[in-house]
Amino acid sequence: MAHRNDRVRSRDGHGDSAGSSSTSSTPRRAPPHFVAKDAASFMALMGDMLRLRERSLAMAYLYMHRYAKFIHDSGSRTDSTPIRDFLDDHTLALTCLSLSTKATESPRRLRSLIVPAYALLHPPTTSTTTPPLRVPSHKYDTLRATIVTAELHLLRILKFELRLPLPHDYIPRILDSALSIIPGEDFAALSKERMAEDNIADVADTFLGRQCFGLATRCLQVYSIATYYDARTIACGCVGVVLDASGILPGEGMVRWVERVMGRDVEVEDYEDVVTEIAALYLGVDRLAGRQDDGKPSEVPNEDK
Incomplete structure (x- = not known):
């Protein structure tokens, strides 16, 4: 199972790299950025950033709902212990997108997903700037391993059926x-x-x-x-x-x-x-x-x- 401390974004909303304080007396204008309301919105934004075709995004949504239904159904059974929701929204979104690109023959490297996702979730401000995610680095390797592990869990939930009707x-x-x-x-x-x-x-x-x-x-x-x-x-x-x-x-x-x-x-x-x-x-x-x-x-x- 993926550990929560290895996920794309920590609970406090900050990365584990400290932002550097601005040494200039003139306030810097932060570049524009987007904030996604939920996992579906985050997936849509990522899909457009990666120039994915609509079928890839649509398939990723189906995977997301299959995961949600699996977690929900596990809590309704009386003959087994409920399975906790072990993937946060952003990890689930990237995992679904990664698998959907393979199912729709539009493969993207995990690096192509993780690096822009990290930048979206750690936007610069007027006072601090979060360094971009370096590749290779320990942080990138940790995030990549988290997505790979999540993919294996999601594949089992999907029963390895990636090409769902759209x-x-x-x-x-x-x-x-x-x-x-x-x-x-x-x-x-x-x-x-x-x-x-x-x-x-x-x-x-x-x-x-x-x-x-x-x-x-x-x-x-x-x-x-x-x-x-x-x-x-x-x-x-x-x-x-x-x-x-x-x-x-x-x-x-x-x-x-x-x-x-x-x-x-x-x-x-x-x-x-x-x-x-x-x-x-x-x-x-x-x-x-x-x-x-x-x-x-x-x-x-x-x-x-």
Whole structure:
């Protein structure tokens, strides 16, 4: 198990390297920096800093929720001792990102994750400057060993199944099915050369497609959506919410539209439920994003209720 004193950030919010005091009489202006509210926000920021594709970030969110569910379920069993939450938010975030980059064939070295993460968590101030993390160094080796150990634990929790279904896998087909209801050219049948020649966008790069993909990733930040609905249902819900928000309504009614687009792969009742949650998330309702009024992550919902 990873020890808490080896984690990316100590409880007091400072690194174990003392910051040097400014010897200049002129106050220095601290460079701008970001503060992530929670593990999901930290992962999103790190993902963009590392230029990860959206699928890598989405997969990392699923790993994070699998870990949370594992810890929660262990406390619900009466035949075994509950397992303590042994990974802090930042260690868990880096571990999930590291594994997801491998699963989505976008590998990043641990050094590429640890060094910027350390800089984010130890920003300079007007009076002190935390030295950057040196590689190699004892501190870096300790942090790297912590992430490697956490990866082994998370792999066991995931039962070594790294390639989990994502809503992003189904959104292109749903959009193709939805838009092909309208008579027109079958773009799916065109060759890549023809699409490039005529500058025809892939369905994921269209006005609706980009919104659906972004919303799907946001949905996977939310424990209840990512855990209680399958990838197909989430994908269908994202497309439905984006269409509605864009003023595009199914002429045959919602039930018939779901049947025509997804067949029997998605239950209408599940679709209605997930659309309610996704629409609230789309409108920025924080409580569905798992946050309390103070901005901190709330507890995992009790599945027994």
